[in-house]
Amino acid sequence: MGQTAAVSAVLWITAVSLAAWCWLLLCQGFFWRTDVRLPPRREPDEWPDVCVVVPARDEAAVLSASLPSLLAQDYPGRAEVFLVDDGSTDGTGELARELARRNGGLPLTVVSPGEPPEDWTGKLWALRCGMGLARARGPEYLLLTDADIAHAPDSLRELVAAARSGGFDVVSQMARLRVASRWERLVVPAFVYFFAQLYPFRRIGRAGSRTAAAAGGCVLLRAATARRARLPDSIRHAVIDDVALARAVKGAGGRVWLGLADRVDSVRPYPHLRDLWRMVSRSAYAQLRHNPLLLAGTVAGLALVYLAPPAAVAAGAATGSVAVPVLGALAWAVMAGTYVPMLRYYRQPLWLAPALPFTAFLYLLMTVDSAVQHYRGRGAAWKGRTYARPGTVPD
Known part of the structure; x- marks a missing residue:
């Protein structure tokens, strides 16, 4: 009975993850496309200073x-x-x-x-x-x-x-x-x-x-x-x-x-990873307006959207469920498919697309580290300066 309830919970989580990916694919401004380049233009008669x-x-x-x-x-x-x-x-x-x-x-x-x-x-x-x-x-x-x-x-x-x-x-x-x-x-x-x-x-x-x-x-x-x-x-x-x-x-x-x-x-x-880590973590918590609730929601959202699909595939293989790994594989496939255009833009091998959950996990850790550094009073440190409580956008 307990195993059935656990499988049912995983199934629901995976279904929500797949639904989220379908929404991202179709309703989030086609963010995954990389053809947004300089708009149509013509040279002016007089060039401004x-x-x-x-x-x-x-x-x-x-x-x-x-x-x-x-x-x-x-x-x-x-x-x-x-x-x-x-x-x-x-x-x-x-x-x-x-x-x-x-x-x-x-x-x-x-x-x-x-x-x-x-x-x-x-x-x-x-x-x-x-x-x-x-x-x-x-x-x-x-x-x-x-x-x-x-x-x-x-x-x-x-x-x-x-x-x-x-x-x-x-x-x-x-x-x-x-x-x-x-x-x-x-x-x-x-x-x-x-x-x-x-x-x-x-x-x-x-x-x-x-x-x-x-x-x-x-x-x-x-x-x-x-x-x-x-x-x-x-x-x-x-x-x-x-x-x-x-x-x-x-x-x-x-x-x-x-x-x-x-x-x-x-x-x-x-x-090195530490260089990229500093680049992301110095401003990640500022992006969340230094709000613990936004941090918790972001961590949960990253886990649901990026980590749940591969976890569902693994869980399905362990429990013998069919629906869980199928839904997880579909969500993972949509995720990887949306990442392919960016990899092509950067001229990178396409095998990196299914590795996106691992990269997302790194970003999750960087975001948490950004919050930890903030509460330690180090804030956004960059080139010898530390901004303990920086703002992000005008009110």
Whole structure:
């Protein structure tokens, strides 16, 4: 009797997991598709002025692979680059000046804002400094891009054309992250997959949609909209600054577009699991607004959606049940099928698709660790700074 009740409970859990996957497949903005690229665009008759703002803290290891690509932008209008050296101790600012002297291209200004006030995150304080200097030039657009992002020569041109053609206040591309090490192959494509599941790209760009997100590595922002949304001051405490920025823009009546990039790439390596762990855990609990109930719901949801299907297959084999493993296998198949497009986008072997439950389990542990670090007072630690109680989005 007890075994029958247990099998019945597992059967119900597996059926709910399968139903959840059917809903995700059809009703969550087709998040699993990877064909959301720069929208249709045409070149403007007159190219607007653009200022590029690059916050950089201890980025000497990657700057040689990224900054020259910005300086070499083939942009028909006036553009210049502001690199904000945020208290680096590795010679980031000096290296940036040397790269500009050696490579030429767009004008480069290197500045340092000093230490951020207590209620500011370091990156947003650096952006405030760079955006303030840029606004003195009167640009129509600001390109906010991280120091580890390499751009194709026509990247700025394409972003501006897309913003002008579509009437967007933000055009953001999620840079293709590095996938070279074993752990990068296992974790990185799933990182983008989970992000798209939370913030379906198609919904973000839809007029009237409340879904808002951006990818902080590459954000083209209309300067007038930034002023209207009081950016970055209105999100100065945000750890997940790209989502906060997009929500602030939509809150000010602006339009946002986000998609995958073809030739905008992150050059930052994450060779070991501990590197990827820090990348995820530093902001995972902030995403949950530091709410224990949201944490518990997230853990339960990850277990139900990602871990229940393979567990059902194993349980069915152990108990001799037929329905349980069949439902579990169906849910697992749908899960793996939705992951295949992202693996293809990252040019990774498709056998990683059925391994997604293991990767999801790693993310579950990273999320729990993020909460543990928060309650230990370590909060979101990044490059020598700790934000014990950061906000995530504007109220």
